Amino acid sequence: DGGITQSPKYLFRKEGQNVTLSCEQNLNHDAMYWYRQDPGQGLRLIYYSQIVNDFQKGDIAEGYSVSREKKESFPLTVTSAQKNPTAFYLCASSAQQGNEQYFGPGTRLTVT
Amino acid sequence: KQEVTQIPAALSVPEGENLVLNCSFTDSAIYNLQWFRQDPGKGLTSLLLIQSSQREQTSGRLNASLDKSSGRSTLYIAASQPGDSATYLCAVNFMKTAGNKLTFGGGTRVLVKP
Numbered sequence: 001d002g003g004i005t006q007s008p009k010y011l012f013r014k015e016g017q018n019v020t021l022s023c024e025q026n027l028n029h030d031a032m033y034w035y036r037q038d039p040g041q042g043l044r045l046i047y048y049s050q051i052v053n054d055f056q057k058g059d060i061a062e063g064y065s066v067s068r069e070k071k072e073s074f075p076l077t078v079t080s081a082q083k084n085p086t087a088f089y090l091c092a093s094s095a096q097q098g099n100e101q102y103f104g105p106g107t108r109l110t111v112t
Numbered sequence: 113k114q115e116v117t118q119i120p121a122a123l124s125v126p127e128g129e130n131l132v133l134n135c136s137f138t139d140s141a142i143y144n145l146q147w148f149r150q151d152p153g154k155g156l157t158s159l160l161l162i163q164s165s166q167r168e169q170t171s172g173r174l175n176a177s178l179d180k181s182s183g184r185s186t187l188y189i190a191a192s193q194p195g196d197s198a199t200y201l202c203a204v205n206f207m208k209t210a211g212n213k214l215t216f217g218g219g220t221r222v223l224v225k226p
Contacts, residue, residue, distance in 0.1 A: 006155075031212055042201070043216040056211055090155055094212055100146060101203075101214060103156040 004104035023091035032074035037088040085111045114206040118217035131189035135202030140180040143205040192224045
């Protein structure tokens with residue numbers, strides 16, 4: 001069953017703690033993306049990676065970090081420097097530039 | 113600046129009526145445009161992808177058109193059903209943005225009443 005998995009579905013953390021969100025794909029896609037979704041603001045790009053061991057900042061990268069050590073995995077760390085981390089985080093992948101993007105089920109992060 | 117707008121933000125129709133969802137974008141230099149469906153608390157499901165060279169794409173009851181010169185795309189859903197109730201998002205891959213990045217509209221929340 002091919003697709004994108006994100007875990008966990010819900011995540012709760014205390015302010016000041018770093019937290020890592022998992023994203024795995026078995027579609028053999030080269031490119032992977034992290035988006036953040038807030039009510040009334042649509043989706044915004046955090047980081048993206050077009051190839052293993054390479055990644056680029058998106059529009060709202062401050063307070064986040066990523067790694068791309070394997071083609072199928074693109075974990076996102078939300079650091080304590082991120083001022084408003086509570087949001088719905090979505091991971092996506094695509095085969096190449098200009099191709100369709102496929103999304104995972106999302107992780108809802110709540111920081112109190 | 114590349115922007116995507118979806119109006120209206122919400123739409124309610126009786127079952128059986130055709131749905132017409134609008135998407136406008138500010139720059140005609142695009143690679144493609146993608147329509148998604150999102151159910152509450154869920155991820156995005158890709159509905160249709162229209163490449164820059166195409167005028168429309170069809171899948172079952174769904175038809176999406178693209179007019180680059182006017183910066184518009186329209187998603188038509190024929191004979192709506194209560195199961196079509198969801199938020200529909202339009203996303204554009206602009207040429208001037210790097211990395212196959214999608215720029216999203218705010219979405220149109222659709223309610224189909226039985």
